[in-house]
Amino acid sequence: MLATPADKLRCRAPGGRGSLVALAAVLALIASAPRAGAEPAQPLRLCADPTNLPFSSDRPDMPGLYNEIGDALGKALNRPVTYNWYKSYFGKRTVRVTLLGKQCDALIGLPSTSDFMGPAVIFSKPIMKQGYALVTSKDRHISNLSDLKQLRVAVQYESTPQNLLAQHDGITTITVLSPDEGMKALDANKADVAFIWGPVAGWLNKTAYNDKYEIISIDGDGLLWPVAIGFAKGSNALRDQVDAVLPELGARITELSAKYGLPNDRPIKLTALTQAKVHLASADAPMKPATSAEMSPSHAAAVPASNQEAVNAGHEVFNGTCAHCHGPDAIQSERHIDLRRLHIRYGDDMRDVFWKTVHEGRPAKGMPAWKGIFDDKQLNDVYAYLLTVQTPGSGN
Numbered sequence: 001m002l003a004t005p006a007d008k009l010r011c012r013a014p015g016g017r018g019s020l021v022a023l024a025a026v027l028a029l030i031a032s033a034p035r036a037g038a039e040p041a042q043p044l045r046l047c048a049d050p051t052n053l054p055f056s057s058d059r060p061d062m063p064g065l066y067n068e069i070g071d072a073l074g075k076a077l078n079r080p081v082t083y084n085w086y087k088s089y090f091g092k093r094t095v096r097v098t099l100l101g102k103q104c105d106a107l108i109g110l111p112s113t114s115d116f117m118g119p120a121v122i123f124s125k126p127i128m129k130q131g132y133a134l135v136t137s138k139d140r141h142i143s144n145l146s147d148l149k150q151l152r153v154a155v156q157y158e159s160t161p162q163n164l165l166a167q168h169d170g171i172t173t174i175t176v177l178s179p180d181e182g183m184k185a186l187d188a189n190k191a192d193v194a195f196i197w198g199p200v201a202g203w204l205n206k207t208a209y210n211d212k213y214e215i216i217s218i219d220g221d222g223l224l225w226p227v228a229i230g231f232a233k234g235s236n237a238l239r240d241q242v243d244a245v246l247p248e249l250g251a252r253i254t255e256l257s258a259k260y261g262l263p264n265d266r267p268i269k270l271t272a273l274t275q276a277k278v279h280l281a282s283a284d285a286p287m288k289p290a291t292s293a294e295m296s297p298s299h300a301a302a303v304p305a306s307n308q309e310a311v312n313a314g315h316e317v318f319n320g321t322c323a324h325c326h327g328p329d330a331i332q333s334e335r336h337i338d339l340r341r342l343h344i345r346y347g348d349d350m351r352d353v354f355w356k357t358v359h360e361g362r363p364a365k366g367m368p369a370w371k372g373i374f375d376d377k378q379l380n381d382v383y384a385y386l387l388t389v390q391t392p393g394s395g396n
């Protein structure tokens with residue numbers, strides 16, 4: 001499966017089990033003393049991981065980006081801040097236990113994609129963007145995909161970069177399990193470039209590698225996403241208050257991002273990468289002359305222009321929701337969830353299998369049911385889109 005934005009939350013050094021200790025008094029903000037005569041302000045309760053630098057930590061000398069943003073937010077709202085420490089091994093689980101379990105009022109740093117946890121979580125306006133970045137020595141210039149040819153590129157296991165680069169000949173990928181390992185591979189000259197999660201790469205570059213490397217954020221589906229402050233459904237009033245003060249925190253957030261080494265350059269698009277993705281539907285058999293199979297109704301070329309709107313709408317739903325497991329643009333190297341193989345796998349039954357699977361899901365296998373979340377028109381659009389990316393051929 002692809003790493004979903006939620007997985008990025010668990011990117012942290014392994015450590016002992018955390019206890020749910022609220023260090024309320026310790027971190028209450030001095031600057032937020034209530035005005036004379038007013039009721040004492042209710043503390044703003046934040047949940048944070050005590051050992052997840054650059055994002056959060058319980059070290060007073062190095063509280064982390066999100067906690068420092070939290071402190072600034074508390075000041076702006078004139079409320080003291082308290083922390084509920086929770087070790088986030090896994091993003092969505094953490095959100096469920098902490099935020100939805102009412103242990104805190106807000107969680108800073110959630111990927112604010114509408115599908116993150118359905119309607120259970122609502123978001124502030126984005127506070128920054130985060131995503132994957134290319135890390136390389138400062139004298140190497142990379143501005144498009146062909147610059148990666150002949151190079152050894154470290155990619156994180158089951159990440160979008162791994163999925164994308166797997167589709168290209170001439171790029172050697174080296175699989176690593178964490179950004180830390182990617183940086184080490186680079187430093188040991190086992191890789192020329194690392195295409196890894198940017199915030200941690202930036203932090204390590206700053207703290208462990210003396211700013212030796214260039215870090216370039218990369219834009220694109222599944223590569224860069226907005227990050228916001230999350231609240232439990234129903235906390236609209238607090239969310240609106242936070243949105244109202246966010247503009248005045250902008251400069252501080254930029255300053256803090258730099259302090260913690262996050263890549264702050266303008267993200268670039270690897271243009272060739274995007275082009276390559278468009279052609280991938282037929283890239284599986286680039287050398288073959290057109291066969292009748294390639295001209296079959298399941299092939300891209302056969303989609304009538306009038307259908308283009310449905311395809312575009314379906315593409316959007318797909319990349320917004322399905323892509324987290326099935327890969328952006330349906331590019332997925334794990335065969336059993338590679339939806340480009342639906343036609344090869346099911347032939348004429350493809351449509352029936354699609355409908356049954358998306359309506360009912362296969363909960364035991366990790367495929368959610370989408371009935372009630374998307375209407376049939378939307379699911380039909382997704383189907384229209386999937387038809388355009390089917391791998392040519394039929395039968396097994």
Ligand code: HEC
Nearest residue numbers: 321322324325336337354357358362365366367368370382
């Ligand atoms: C949380 C991860 C996840 C998401 C999100 C997801 N799927 Fe799936 N999907 C799976 C898994 C895992 C399977 C394979 C189940 C199995 O092994 O039988 C699957 C299987 C399928 C299949 C059947 C594939 C086959 O070859 O039998 C279809 C069709 C499908 N998904 C469509 C979708 C669509 C459309 C969306 C978006 C609306 C979507 N999925 C979103 C995890 C997901």
